[in-house]
Each structure stands twice: as C-alpha cells, then as structure tokens.
Amino acid sequence: MTDDNAIAVRLDHVRLDRGTRTILSDIDLTVPRGSVTAVLGPSGSGKSTLLAAVTGELVPAAGRVEVFGREVPRRQRELLELRKGVGVLLQGNGLLTDLTVAENVALPLRAHTRLPDEVIGRLVEMKLHAVGLRAAADLYPRELSGGMARRVALARALALDPPLMLYDEPLTGLDPIASGVITSLISRLNDTLGLTSIIVTHHVHETLPIADRAVVIANTGIVFSGTPEELQSSSDPLVRQFLDGQPDGPIGFDAAPRERAA
Numbered sequence: 001m002t003d004d005n006a007i008a009v010r011l012d013h014v015r016l017d018r019g020t021r022t023i024l025s026d027i028d029l030t031v032p033r034g035s036v037t038a039v040l041g042p043s044g045s046g047k048s049t050l051l052a053a054v055t056g057e058l059v060p061a062a063g064r065v066e067v068f069g070r071e072v073p074r075r076q077r078e079l080l081e082l083r084k085g086v087g088v089l090l091q092g093n094g095l096l097t098d099l100t101v102a103e104n105v106a107l108p109l110r111a112h113t114r115l116p117d118e119v120i121g122r123l124v125e126m127k128l129h130a131v132g133l134r135a136a137a138d139l140y141p142r143e144l145s146g147g148m149a150r151r152v153a154l155a156r157a158l159a160l161d162p163p164l165m166l167y168d169e170p171l172t173g174l175d176p177i178a179s180g181v182i183t184s185l186i187s188r189l190n191d192t193l194g195l196t197s198i199i200v201t202h203h204v205h206e207t208l209p210i211a212d213r214a215v216v217i218a219n220t221g222i223v224f225s226g227t228p229e230e231l232q233s234s235s236d237p238l239v240r241q242f243l244d245g246q247p248d249g250p251i252g253f254d255a256a257p258r259e260r261a262a
C-alpha cells in the first residue's frame with residue numbers, strides 16, 4: 001500500500017513475461033495523478049504489455065503494480081471493480097457494427113449500472129457531446145470516418161467516468177487532421193475531467209506536445225523517463241535512435257526482444 005495520493009499508477013520492480021519470454025524487466029514507473037504520460041518505444045518493445053499489467057490482464061512475474069494506491073487484484077470480482085475505474089481505448093475501436101453510436105456508448109452503462117433508460121440516454125448524450133459527436137448518435141459505425149469512430153470509442157471508454165484512461169496507439173490509421181483532433185481531445189478531457197492518462201504510442205511527434213511526462217521503453221527496460229523537453233534534448237544513443245528513426249543502433253528493431261532467464 002502507498003499513502004501517496006499524488007500517484008495514480010505505480011510499478012515497482014515489475015517483470016512481465018509472455019509465456020517463457022521476459023518482455024519487460026525491473027520496471028519502476030510512477031504516473032502522477034492528473035498527468036498525461038506518453039509511453040513510447042519501437043514496435044514490439046512491450047508497450048501494450050505494460051498496459052496489460054495496469055488493467056490486471058497480465059499478472060506480473062515479479063514486482064508490484066498499484067492503481068490509485070491499491071495493488072492490482074488477481075481475483076476476478078475485485079478486478080472487475082478496478083476495471084470500472086479504468087477507461088481503455090484500443091486500437092481497433094471495438095465498436096459493435098449492428099448497434100448505433102448511442103447504443104455503443106451505452107453498453108458499459110447497461111453492463112455495469114442499473115440506471116433507468118432515460119438517465120442512460122442523457123449520459124450517452126453528454127459523452128457524445130464531450131467528443132463533439134452529439135449529432136452522430138443515430139449513425140451506425142459503418143457510416144463514420146476513422147476519426148469519428150475513434151471518438152465514439154473514446155466516448156464509450158469514458159462512459160463510466162473512469163479516473164484513469166489508457167490509450168493504446170490512439171492515432172493508428174488516422175490522417176494528420178484526425179490525429180490532431182484526437183490528441184487535443186485526449187488533452188482537453190484529461191484536464192477538464194481531472195483524469196490521469198497513459199498513452200502508449202510510437203507517434204512521438206504528435207503525442208509529445210500534449211504529454212507532461214514521457215517514458216521510452218526498449219530492450220526490455222525503461223531507457224528514458226522525464227519531461228518531453230528532456231526527451232527531445234537527450235543525447236542517449238538509444239533515445240536518439242528511437243526519436244530519429246534510425247534503423248541501426250543499440251535498439252534491435254527487427255530482432256525479437258532478447259530472452260532473459262527468469
């Protein structure tokens with residue numbers, strides 16, 4: 001247990017394995033409440049794996065993961081309770097195609113609350129308003145652009161008013177304008193709703209302007225942690241290779257992450 005209310009997420013000496021492979025090891029990370037933290041790193045470095053440890057989907061092989069001062073529980077019932085407080089926006093949006101936009105956003109409210117239809121309707125309207133899509137309530141996902149679909153998924157992730165938002169590659173597949181809309185929405189929602197946000201991405205240049213903290217993972221560990229300004233001015237060869245997109249250097253882009261003895 002930590003008594004530090006200023007911390008939303010804390011990883012303490014965490015090791016994360018997938019099967020017999022160690023993906024991340026000895027990870028220490030603190031995410032301050034109210035902040036936007038960008039978790040950056042090359043493809044396959046373990047960014048999504050890190051998020052899976054925060055949602056309790058992946059149990060750490062070693063160490064401890066805390067969300068709002070509580071260790072991420074292993075028992076299903078407690079885990080479900082924790083997950084109600086964690087909004088997750090996945091790359092694929094996960095919208096159900098035979099439901100309207102409003103019905104998609106209502107899903108978490110129907111699954112986790114006993115609110116009357118009328119109240120759910122009002123809440124859905126508010127969430128859609130928050131992402132600028134109130135007028136799209138009766139459309140079906142196939143009628144939406146990629147950027148609109150991502151915003152609907154964002155409204156749905158916000159449905160239960162989670163204090164913590166996790167974004168897994170929120171800009172993938174979006175054009176620069178839609179990317180700009182999503183990044184400014186993430187930032188605005190974080191500030192106006194008093195959330196804490198973790199954004200996992202390889203879109204460094206689009207994400208850093210809205211980030212308070214940046215973390216770079218590579219070669220099974222955290223190779224940088226600091227402010228976006230510190231990141232940009234870092235002369236660490238690993239960090240530079242990643243930021244400048246150089247194929248040769250200390251990060252083996254094409255190689256599978258190194259195996260480590262457990």
Ligand SMILES: Nc1ncnc2c1ncn2[C@@H]1O[C@H](COP(=O)(O)OP(=O)(O)OP(=O)(O)O)[C@@H](O)[C@H]1O
Pocket residue numbers: 018019023041042043044045046047048049050202256257
């Ligand atoms: N469910 C799983 N079972 C086994 N291996 C997995 C699983 N999920 C991910 N991995 C492996 O773990 C490593 C890290 O994957 P992860 O998806 O966390 O990386 P990432 O940094 O998010 O990559 P990307 O940017 O490509 O999504 C990869 O080598 C991947 O193949």
